[in-house]
Amino acid sequence: MLNCDIVRTRLKTMILGRNLYCFQVIDSTNAHLLGLARDGAPEGTVVLSEFQTAGRGRKERRWFSSKGKNLLLSILLRPELEIEYAQKITLASAIILANTIDQYLKNKNLPPVDIRFKWPNDLLVNNRKLSGILAESILQDKKIVALVLGVGINLNEMPEERDPAIRDLAVSLKELTGADIDREDFLCLFLENFEKDYERFERTLYRQVIDEWKQRCNQFGQKVLLETPFGEQEAIVRDINDSGFLVYEDMAGKLHALVTGEIISGHKDASGF
Known part of the structure; x- marks a missing residue:
C-alpha cells in the first residue's frame, strides 16, 4: 500500500501536499476535497485514496482501478481567476503530468513512452488511456475560489487485474515498460513539478499552455x-x-x-x- 509517511518525508514542496489526507477507501477524492475546500482548506491540500467506491469522471462515468496499484488523488487550487481559466488549468495539468512521466522514466532508466493528449482531459499511449483529469470548481462572482483537480494515473495495474469492460482501453506504465513503478517516488515528483510549473503558468496567465498542449495532440x-x-x-x-x-x-x-x-x-x- 502507498506509504503516506514516506511521501511526507520525501516531498520537497512548500505548499502542495503539505496538507495531505490519505485513505484506504473513500467514495470520491474529488467529492471529499470539494467539501474540505468549502470548509476553508488551504491551497495545495491533497487527498489520496487506494480505492474509490464512487469515483467518477466526465458525465458522472464510473472509475475503475484495482486497489493499491495506481494513483488516485485530488489537488486543491485557489487561483482567484475568472471561470474562463478553468479549461486552461486542466490543460496545464495534463502537460505537467506528461512531463513528469517522461522525467520519471528517464530518472529510472526505463524506456520512454509516447504520450498524446485527447481533448479535453485524457493522456493516451497507443490510443489507450494512461491517465485522466477531472476539474471541478467552486465559484463566487464568476471567479474561481476553489478548483479541485482529480487525477487518475495507471501505474502498476496489469490487464488481468483490470475490469474486463476497459481491459483493452486502458494501459499502465508497468505494462508499457515492464517495470514496477515506485508510487511514492512518482507522487513526490509529480507534486514537486506541479508546484513549480503551476507557479510558472499562473505568473504568465497560462499564455504558453495552448502551444505546449498542442505539441502532444495528434x-x-x-x-x-x-x-x-x-x-x-x-x-x-x-x-x-x-x-x-x-x-x-x-x-x-x-x-x-x-x-x-x-x-x-x-x-x-x-x-x-
Missing part, C-alpha cells in the same frame, strides 16, 4: 465523433483556441468552438474521480 485533421450540447456530431478536429476549447469543422464545412463536450471517437471512457 488529432488535428482527424475525423472524429463529438459529443456536443446538440447531440453527437461527426466532425474534423481543426485546432484548440486561445481559451483551450476545441475548434472543429462540421460536415457542412462550418467552424465551431466546443466548450462543453468531448471527443467520443467510438471509444469508451475509463476514468473518474
